[in-house]
Structures are given as structure tokens and as C-alpha cells.
Amino acid sequence: MIDVQRLRVLRAVAEHGSFNQAAAVLRLTPSAVSQQVAALERGLGAQVVARSTRGVTLTPAGHIMVGAAESVAAELEHARQQVAELSTGRTQLTVATFTSGGRLLLPSALARLMAAHPRTVLHVREGEPEDTLPLVRQGAVDLALAYHFDGPLPVGPRPGTSLEWTPLLEDPLHVVLPQGHRLVGHDSLDLAELAAEPWVLGCLKTEAYLRRYAEQAGFDPDIRGTTTDYFFARSLVAAGMGISLIPSIALTPEIPGLSTVSLKSPVPIRHIGVAAINGRDRPHVTTLIHALREQATQHNGH
Structure with a gap:
């Protein structure tokens, strides 16, 4: 069985590019981080990071395991939210957005969401797509209004993740x-x-x-x-x-x-859209995505 803590350590190493920086974030020693990664590799029978004097980089197996780590983190956060909803009767929804897109699309869409689900507790976080899309994968935010220029998303889906991109408008x-x-x-x-x-x-x-x-x-x-x-x-x-x-x-x-x-x-x-985890039955997220699409359609019609 794969240890969740070891996945968490690997994700931190991947994010920060070194054992030392990951250790500082996790409040562990670099030796403890190295031991956790080595134990994960022994359990898998495969190398997950390549070590060098410049730091560490993920191997193909490492990319797969980081994707799995993000999926596990997202599922645990989703479960925590569901338990909280059982006790409070209120749904917490966190939305990330970049500034100009949020100003144009988000206020009216949030108003429609609150009309349909008045007991929703909303949180909005501002940030650029390269920062907010990983938060969606990790379960820290429920969806992100984001953009990309020609080419792929700034942080594309990794193996084992289910990030879904819904196009809204071209800018x-x-x-x-x-x-x-x-x-x-x-x-x-x-x-x-x-x-x-x-x-x-x-x-x-x-x-x-x-x-x-x-x-x-x-x-x-x-x-x-x-x-x-x-x-x-x-x-x-x-x-x-x-x-x-x-x-x-x-x-x-x-x-x-x-x-x-x-x-x-x-x-x-700029290609503007919304990212969320695919395959979850979350009516609040679905309602907000539909509201964002309607708002984008209204903008395109002007």
C-alpha cells in the first residue's frame, strides 16, 4: 500500500525542486524528506526523482505519482467538505479568478449561484492561472476562472488527474x-x-x-x-x-x-475558461459553470 504522507512529501519536492526547500515547507529535515522519497521508491520498485547538484527533477514515474498525490489530496479535501456540510447544512465553495476575467464574468454568475443555492458560503481568491490551476487539482479551490494564450493551459493536467477545462470566450x-x-x-x-x-x-x-x-x-x-x-x-x-x-x-x-x-x-x-475537477456530483459547481457560460454568451453577443 502506498503511504499518503510519502505522496505528500513527493508533491512538495516536485513543487519546490529540492529536498531542502520541501523540508522547510513541510517542517521536516532534508534527511527525513530524502528517506520518505527513498521509501516510496522502494515500495514502487521505480525511481520517482532524478537527483543532481542542481536539485531534483521528476522521472516519468514521478510525474505519475505526483498526479496521484494531487488526486488523493483533492479527494480528501472533498470528503472533508462533505462532512462539514453534513454538520452545518451549508456548502463551502471557493472560487479562484484572475482580475479582468473575474471583474467581467464573476459577479453576475455568483449572484445567480446564490439565488439558486442561498445557503452557499462563498470564498473568492485572486490569482494567475499558473497559481490557481494547481489549487483546483489539489482540492484547495473548487473551480478557477483562468486563461491561456495560444498553446496549452499554463499548468496542464498530469497523468492521474481529471482537470476539466470549459471554454468560455475568446479575448x-x-x-x-x-x-x-x-x-x-x-x-x-x-x-x-x-x-x-x-x-x-x-x-x-x-x-x-x-x-x-x-x-x-x-x-x-x-x-x-x-x-x-x-x-x-x-x-x-x-x-x-x-x-x-x-x-x-x-x-x-x-x-x-x-x-x-x-x-x-x-x-x-487570450482563451478564457473555467477549470474544475471532472466527474464530481457537485450541483453548486455545475450551477456556477453554467452561470459563467451564460454570462460569457451575453458578453459575446454585445
Whole structure:
């Protein structure tokens, strides 16, 4: 039989990349962490981590076992919630969200959830997808409103997990220009036309995305500022600091002195959706996902 504590230790090692850091988080000694992992390997008859001077990395068997560890953690948390619901008669629901998507989609969806299930106790956690999707797999949150650009989810499902992704809407990025800019009034722009412009961006991932698309267009963008808030980035554009690349759902509320122009193909797009554990009969989660889909449909219709 596989020891749950050893799975917990392996998950910490995988998350932090070293025995020492995992030991600090778990409040164990590095020797105890190493012994737990070694005991797990003996029981499996397979190596789960590769040790080197740079730290430790998971082997293919290790990836499978970390997936199993996350599934076990999620099931135990789900069971704890069910027991708590039996004693209180109230359902605890924790929702994770990124800022701009949560502002657009979540309030109305939560209102619909509370109308259908008024005894629900809601908790909302803000975070980026690379942080919140693992929390869904671990059972720490019930579902996460998240996004990804072209390519897979930032933290895709591992073997042994059942993370389900429900697409909600596509969120194209637009160029935001200050009033009086020479390109204001164009119906659309090619990214190459912006090669000489200074940029102010509202998200570190947007910077990485812009650099990738700019490389395809043959230039290296001159990035003068990065923030973690799209409204702040647009405010800096209005002040004349540069131009920006902003997702469509983050273009409100309006700021005077700005103009928005679409990009020509290939258009950078954020894919917004919701992640939850598949295969669970949780009416509250199902209700909220349906409400989010309805809210996304209303937004797409505008």
C-alpha cells in the first residue's frame, strides 16, 4: 500500500525542486524528506526523482505519482467538505479568478449561484492561472476562472488527474494609442507598423506574448514599462508614455484620451475558461459553470 504522507512529501519536492526547500515547507529535515522519497521508491520498485547538484527533477514515474498525490489530496479535501456540510447544512465553495476575467464574468454568475443555492458560503481568491490551476487539482479551490494564450493551459493536467477545462470566450488583444497618435483612425494595424513605438504593458505574460509576435514581425519591442494592472497601463498610455496591448475585456472603464485599434491576423488572443475537477456530483459547481457560460454568451453577443 502506498503511504499518503510519502505522496505528500513527493508533491512538495516536485513543487519546490529540492529536498531542502520541501523540508522547510513541510517542517521536516532534508534527511527525513530524502528517506520518505527513498521509501516510496522502494515500495514502487521505480525511481520517482532524478537527483543532481542542481536539485531534483521528476522521472516519468514521478510525474505519475505526483498526479496521484494531487488526486488523493483533492479527494480528501472533498470528503472533508462533505462532512462539514453534513454538520452545518451549508456548502463551502471557493472560487479562484484572475482580475479582468473575474471583474467581467464573476459577479453576475455568483449572484445567480446564490439565488439558486442561498445557503452557499462563498470564498473568492485572486490569482494567475499558473497559481490557481494547481489549487483546483489539489482540492484547495473548487473551480478557477483562468486563461491561456495560444498553446496549452499554463499548468496542464498530469497523468492521474481529471482537470476539466470549459471554454468560455475568446479575448483578442487590441492596440491602445494615445490621443493624437499618427495611427489613430486606422481600422486595423499590422504589428510591424508598430516596430518603432515604445510600449507600456499591463501584464508580464503579455510582454512575453508581444515579444514572440514581434519577433515574427521582425522587430524587438521597446518596452518602457510593465505593470500588473491593465487600467494602470492604459493610464500611462493616456499620459503619453507609449502604446499598449490590452485584452478586449480590460478596455473598460473608458479612459479619456485613448483610442483602440484592432490588430490584423495573426491576432493575439487570450482563451478564457473555467477549470474544475471532472466527474464530481457537485450541483453548486455545475450551477456556477453554467452561470459563467451564460454570462460569457451575453458578453459575446454585445
